[in-house]
Amino acid sequence: MRSSQSILQLMIIVFSILNTSLHAIASDPPLTLDYYASTCPTLFEIIKKEMKCSVLADPRNAALILRLHFHDCFVQGCDGSVLLEDTINLQGEKKASTNINSLNGFRIVDRIKNKLESECPGIVSCADILTIAARDAVILVGGPYWDVPLGRKDSVTASLPLAESNLPTQNEGLVTIISKFLYQGLSVTDMVALSGAHTIGMARCESFRERIYGDFGATSGKNLLSETYLNSLKSICPPTPVGEGKNNITAMDYVTPNLFDNSFYHLLVKGEGLLNSDQEMYSGVIGFQTHELVKKYAADPLAFFQQFSDSMVKMGNITNSESFVNGEVRKNCRFVNT
Ligand code: HEM
Structure with a gap:
């Protein structure tokens, strides 16, 4: 955990330097x-x-x-x-x-x-x-x-x-996504805050199939509510890799799908993020900084709004x-x- 964190830090420094040019x-x-x-x-x-x-x-x-x-x-x-x-x-x-x-x-x-x-x-x-x-x-x-x-x-x-x-x-992976933001001159904080845009809008089955048939069960734990949610996602998005249902859609924030709030971060803390990339910010082994930021925005909606606006x-x-x-x-x- 520690060595992977420092590799990430190093990459971030290198990219930040490259980034200016x-x-x-x-x-x-x-x-x-x-x-x-x-x-x-x-x-x-x-x-x-x-x-x-x-x-x-x-x-x-x-x-x-x-x-x-x-x-x-x-x-x-x-x-x-x-x-x-x-x-x-x-x-x-x-x-x-x-x-x-x-x-x-x-x-x-x-x-x-x-x-x-x-x-x-x-x-x-x-x-x-x-x-x-x-x-x-x-x-x-x-x-x-x-x-x-x-x-x-x-x-x-x-x-x-x-x-x-x-x-x-x-x-x-998280490192690739972070480097794509750094390349644009945007920081890890910008990335985590801007991803909060997923508090509104929908995703297609094709975008979340790997997640729900992958580690969703592991990150969300075994409780009745998250199992019910996972089963409903599976019924929207069948396991067949080609064709069937790939354009079926569901909200990325099933709690308040049409409201711009911080409930997206609550979902990540519960391990119920719909996209692999979103859940990685909280559950990924190398995402120490992103994990802390997700916790912060889940706890403090005003801090999220302020950072989202700035970003x-x-x-x-x-x-x-x-x-x-x-x-x-x-x-x-x-x-x-x-
Ligand atoms: C951090 C990296 C990001 C990744 C990997 C990502 C990926 C995705 C994916 C896969 C979808 C679903 C698309 C579909 O299934 O058709 C989506 C939807 C969406 N993304 Fe992102 N996104 C990222 C960052 C952002 C940012 C920075 C914003 C805006 C500031 C944003 C705004 C949205 C919105 C609003 C939707 C819903 C669109 C709709 O309802 O059709 N995303 N994103």
Whole structure:
């Protein structure tokens, strides 16, 4: 236990040093809170109204937008690249294994963009829309508020290979996932706090099958409630590895699925996390620091809200230097301007 902990610490130090040269998290031209104050003063109202309608219609829409923002920022920085469709000239990120049949919410972004294009044409980038919409999504389901720095440009490129390699997946080990966050300039604390996003939204059977037929029983202990929960998960997600039921879905936080709260961490402490990667933060043998953070956020909802807000700003500040030079404000978030 001790030696594996120090290996992890060492890796974290090495990555932190590498990190400064790999990714400049301090945004190139700095993002500012009042970026659109004179060019599109109604921006926040328009986004808030549209998000309110979407989340009222279906609370899961909050989760879709939040995840979309995360999958945008981890690939070339927050530059709207995740929104781009495949065309003859461009390969988008939507077919990456972490995104296909899984990522959604694009129509909500389209609706916001259309409203903004009629109000202030050619002004607000899709990357900024997504960042504000993610913040509003969190508030609408009971989460914290934070100010959103703005001024991102939309990329004219996307990267399927980076989407495949940068985004963490549910069956990767803790060290791999931590290093993917460090690579983006995000710390272990950021990782544990941002994973708290799994307090809302759903996962597909394909994403949690290994967990429920793996160590779920061992981490959750043998009590009636968790056995009942595990059996219900197994009925949603049969053991057949191919085909059957793979797109069946269930909430990641079965206690308060539509509320942004800290109950996700309570589930981890009970050993009932739905994804392998989530439970690893608490139960993994090398996850001393992550274990302590999970305990802290389970015990202190305000500490979680504060750190989640700070970490969301930090994630939103992963910028694409390339986009500041060659980027644009797309007219349609799905396509680069012609
Ligand atoms: C720490 C590494 C992470 C891993 C391995 C991971 C993995 C996953 C997986 C496998 C799903 C289910 C997808 C499906 O079955 O279709 C999911 C859903 C989700 N993730 Fe993560 N995630 C991570 C971090 C994050 C972060 C940082 C955020 C946002 C800040 C986030 C937000 C969400 C949301 C909101 C959903 C639910 C989406 C829905 O309802 O469709 N995740 N994640």
